[in-house]
Amino acid sequence: MEYPSLEPGQLARVQGFIENYRNKNQLKVDHMELIDPVQVAIDYADFLPTSTIPPEKLMENIEDLITEHIKYAPWKSFCRKVLNNEDIRRHLLVAPGAKTVHHAYIGGLLEHSLQVARICMSICDVYPNLDRQTLLVGAIFHDLGKAWELSGGLINDYTDEGRLLGHIQIGQEKLEPFLKRSKTLDEGLKLHLKHLIASHHGEFEFGSPTVPKTPEAFVLHYADNMDAKLNIIDQTYAEMDKTGQEWSPYVRFLERNVFRPQPTPDKTRQQHDKPENQCLLPLKG
Amino acid sequence: MEYPSLEPGQLARVQGFIENYRNKNQLKVDHMELIDPVQVAIDYADFLPTSTIPPEKLMENIEDLITEHIKYAPWKSFCRKVLNNEDIRRHLLVAPGAKTVHHAYIGGLLEHSLQVARICMSICDVYPNLDRQTLLVGAIFHDLGKAWELSGGLINDYTDEGRLLGHIQIGQEKLEPFLKRSKTLDEGLKLHLKHLIASHHGEFEFGSPTVPKTPEAFVLHYADNMDAKLNIIDQTYAEMDKTGQEWSPYVRFLERNVFRPQPTPDKTRQQHDKPENQCLLPLKG
Amino acid sequence: MEYPSLEPGQLARVQGFIENYRNKNQLKVDHMELIDPVQVAIDYADFLPTSTIPPEKLMENIEDLITEHIKYAPWKSFCRKVLNNEDIRRHLLVAPGAKTVHHAYIGGLLEHSLQVARICMSICDVYPNLDRQTLLVGAIFHDLGKAWELSGGLINDYTDEGRLLGHIQIGQEKLEPFLKRSKTLDEGLKLHLKHLIASHHGEFEFGSPTVPKTPEAFVLHYADNMDAKLNIIDQTYAEMDKTGQEWSPYVRFLERNVFRPQPTPDKTRQQHDKPENQCLLPLKG
Amino acid sequence: MEYPSLEPGQLARVQGFIENYRNKNQLKVDHMELIDPVQVAIDYADFLPTSTIPPEKLMENIEDLITEHIKYAPWKSFCRKVLNNEDIRRHLLVAPGAKTVHHAYIGGLLEHSLQVARICMSICDVYPNLDRQTLLVGAIFHDLGKAWELSGGLINDYTDEGRLLGHIQIGQEKLEPFLKRSKTLDEGLKLHLKHLIASHHGEFEFGSPTVPKTPEAFVLHYADNMDAKLNIIDQTYAEMDKTGQEWSPYVRFLERNVFRPQPTPDKTRQQHDKPENQCLLPLKG
């Protein structure tokens, strides 16, 4: 009997049994049937790596940050309208944070946005003159376009739009109608938000159409960069934990080997010493 | 009597007379009165350098190119709607091509767009497989955002929007409503046009949000670059003509000195040898 | 009568009176006498810009951070021994943070170290797996060598040592004896601290002898960079406040113009709207 | 029976038959005999990829361009003497345009030179003040040295001369005797031609011994670059046509993936839609 050949991304229902052959498990297929994901309800999270904290919970955490920090009604209303837009919300709940480098899992984009937002808020505690509210809006939406730049799903690849325009422009396009409709939001604030998104890559050589020109834009750029790097290290550590190494293999994206230093002895920390979860997010009580 | 101090960009009506003092002319002011450009109709072209060919004529030339090359009705209709939009047309007719570097005069943006379009069309004669029509639309509108990036007028400086977003994004924003409204234009063509604009700076290090990924995008990038460089040289030559030098002083933007080479003897050319006009545009009969 | 010529950095006691000449004040000198700073007790803070918060208070704030965050006795003892060393403390209390670029005033080094430490601690709240204690030690001492790299005083210039070795190596040399003497501190922790200092410039092209290889080193690098940039913007804003401009002149060190964006309307913030002090440090109650 | 081992570039006459084995064709060799290309007349075009248009025809096209555009007798005579030189002509008729990147086939150098010349002539229509004649000479001969830089033939590799000197210098050396002998050609024109060749790589970082300092040199540099890129894309498209993909695999030399955009619907174009030929050259009637 001939089975259909399987392409990457194709789902199939397989029936068979496991045999042990030369100390390795081998799958003997009895029956195989292609699955049309349009007809059968599929929870992709069953097949794909997902953020430790479920996307819905991450979304809730973001909404909590808005409630906590945004007091200016037009900003609050703007954020809610964007996040409650059905198309946007659906995309955000499954979007990865990148293709391969960091946060490359379901919920990755939300997790990244949340952590960047948290960093920004904590920096505002140190520099109270920063415009905390506009910065938070920028942090939450800085990578919004990534939800359309990448296809997500089983084959997480760039979309045509993603490759031909980039996530910065896609994000601006998605936010533009909401900005136009928000009559109470001052033009200066809208311009600042658009600048935060346009400049968050920080340097022209990274394809930033412009560079940070306000303190908030600098903070967003560093926060974005820092979370991406820490997420890569975190995943590298998870690999190193399997073999017990102190030094990682060469990490191409960081262009270096990563080291796990000896930690300061700390009773409070010890119970966290062997983290089971993949990401650095603090567990909520 | 005390005269009000004049700020850059302030217009004033002055009455007085010229005296000759030590072989130099000196203006003695009898009366001076500030002018409010809102109340008095001012033709800025009286005070500012302007393209040799009047902006209206350049616009006409662009429209002729559309008529000649664009046969696909949705593209033709799109171009006309953009160019006939009152706000856009008014901006285009006065916009400079850059702040200082090249085409820094009224009509400069139109002149640059026209020349880039002409280069692109002539390249299509050499490479007939190129999509001549989409390329022409891209050439005409690639720098559209510059009409809002620069203030133009007596003090031609960057606007807030220009500095915080850059002309690529401004241009995309201006075109977006026209693209949305054009129901007959295929999504793939719209995406290609947006890519042409997004990638025309060619390299990430020049703030290009993306890089050319289609042959048309490569051609547009080179055409844009070539016309900018040739316009700079042209203006440099105009300066050199005054002193009869073969070598220019150091041209900062080109990072070199420019040379006027000995021309091939050519009877046809000789009558053009002492160009009186500032730009290289061929004179229309 | 002939007065001695004054060199930069030379103090003198001058007696005379002020005359008004063509609407400008003019100093008429009756008597001038050079001052030998060795013989006369001089408080340089009378002649030099100083941090808004006095250096002693900044030092106290740093010591408070140690008390709050460092629980591991060997680290705590190490920090105290370094900060209580007479030579080090004396240098730290007057050292600027840089020659001209940022924190170029008495107390600038302490202010910068304090802010970097605060950023790091706030980042640890977001990423609880970081080694908060080693990171704090690194943050406080990352720029220690600057207290000997720059002469401080009336002519704040680089010292021979500063130019020939750089502050990273000077700092390591200053800490080395304290590390050697600390028998209880584990070698792995000492190495991590030395790595934090050695890598804090982040990229080889900025003269970093090595690059960050631990998450703590990444965080320190970003925190250092962020505080330097925000301090430059803060000083640029102070200049802009004098003229009421929205855009700064070109800031050479940032390679751009800086913008003061419209702030989100905020009752709580308004009372801080016209900051009288030069730096962004939150005022302590 | 033992067959001699075959080295890359070794020709052999083989006799045998084809068997089908597991759905693949397999060659069974009965007899094999090495061929000495010196003794047996070989038409390498039987074994090597060749330009769609035969090299002789390309040469004819170049000569037509000379006839059409060059009116100044000393230039015309110079071009003819170079192209009719037996050694040069023989090299030009087989030379590839590059080792692997673009035009890597017999006739590739002529095809590239012709297209660059065509671009330059079409740019002169847009900028009539350019020195059309010197530019054409420069375009035709800018890569002349490549005919000796690469060995061509079955193993198209760099020659010693090619690697140790580069094609710019080799080209200059080949042209020098012709320039010396041309007594009627003005020294200024000779210098301009040598500058066009010396600067055509455009930027020092690409090994250009000098950079363009005349408008003609800028145009030649862009034309050279543009044709190289378009030829690479053209070959990439040819590969993509086999699999029907919209996106190419990563193209190392362009450092990106290439996209085939949706074309503007065009009745005139449709008949060319599935190009059978490898290059973008317009077919002559």
Next chain:
Amino acid sequence: MEYPSLEPGQLARVQGFIENYRNKNQLKVDHMELIDPVQVAIDYADFLPTSTIPPEKLMENIEDLITEHIKYAPWKSFCRKVLNNEDIRRHLLVAPGAKTVHHAYIGGLLEHSLQVARICMSICDVYPNLDRQTLLVGAIFHDLGKAWELSGGLINDYTDEGRLLGHIQIGQEKLEPFLKRSKTLDEGLKLHLKHLIASHHGEFEFGSPTVPKTPEAFVLHYADNMDAKLNIIDQTYAEMDKTGQEWSPYVRFLERNVFRPQPTPDKTRQQHDKPENQCLLPLKG
């Protein structure tokens, strides 16, 4: 029977015999026993590539250079104390010059230091105003830290210290106690030596904490670079000798192919034409 699995760097004593199988030698193992290098005296030079001239002889050559060139007693005494320190001498006698790139064999560090010192001394003959003595000390010790940056031995890899601090800082740390103890050596000379070491990588982008600011520092930087490059070429030539090629394969570290040029005919040289030894060191009589 089961043998223990062998990890890289693990020594074992193996008993067995060689069989010929399909024209290849095959080792049949009868008995295998792990060796603990702590218990059994191992001469690693039996297993590892070693400099042609034995390390002890290289050390002697370095000491001869000191005797010949250093007349100032404090420098002479300093050099001897460092070289006679038991820990330092033991490390130096086995240290490689790099991990893989150049001098990657036992004695490599000494060989490199000796050649750099010889270059520097020969440059002093050409520029007699250079401070020959300080330069020699710098040349001998510029890479001292490498003896601890690399583990040497069977697995020559970076140590933790090496990766986290780099050899420049390690070297400075090793020399610091000797400098402190040398009461007769002037502070200015100590500072110059430290500058020579700190700046020898020459450019910030190569991780040099500072750049050369004295002529001696420039000379040391060039000498270091030159010897590294010549050693790489020397090893490349040794590989090429095996196959008789004129051109090397691509040498990644040099980013080019290396050529063996035709030598000037020279009777004196001919006897050296087929060097059997791996390095370019002149043989001592």
Next chain:
Amino acid sequence: MEYPSLEPGQLARVQGFIENYRNKNQLKVDHMELIDPVQVAIDYADFLPTSTIPPEKLMENIEDLITEHIKYAPWKSFCRKVLNNEDIRRHLLVAPGAKTVHHAYIGGLLEHSLQVARICMSICDVYPNLDRQTLLVGAIFHDLGKAWELSGGLINDYTDEGRLLGHIQIGQEKLEPFLKRSKTLDEGLKLHLKHLIASHHGEFEFGSPTVPKTPEAFVLHYADNMDAKLNIIDQTYAEMDKTGQEWSPYVRFLERNVFRPQPTPDKTRQQHDKPENQCLLPLKG
């Protein structure tokens, strides 16, 4: 009476007297007459900075090096023919080494060529396998083209040829006829010499048409670089001697400040401690 206006580079004979006015000398001109350097024999060395050692002596030193090191008759004959060519010798005896940066005085090119040759010969003592003879020829002629790249004379500026082709190509053109005529010199040696000249700038980004691919080419590149840098420092030191500073002002070409370190006490050296001459050349007995 009206005097003709003087342009830079114009010589004039002036008669008058010196007056003292407010403690400054003032020249009162009675008579001034322009000098035509074609009619009046001028020794430009009277008006221009010249190498400490006269150019004729430097030439002699170069010829001595040839005699000492070049044993292969075809090389020896080649060198002599080039140096004895009247046009070449005349240019070499007055040529500066650069426009402003280093060796910018009469004899500068010869001085630089001599020092580079000396460095190369001393490096051959350290690496005896190098081809000493070809390297010496390359060292002596590597910058030959500079004698035509710069005008020398009172206004030492680039010539047209210099700016449009660069000294590497000019040098190759000058040597080419001598190479062609030298029938006994092997083609491989000629190619090596041309490679040495073509690659001596070392890196593509410095406009090197090719990069060093033989050990001799590497050595020449480093020697060239080293002598240029040391000459700049030497001139900087001469300036510093006037004011007694330890640190130079910022040296733009070196992108740093230069330091004069404390020298190792040395009885032999002390007599040279206050060098009166401008260059580092060892004085001949």
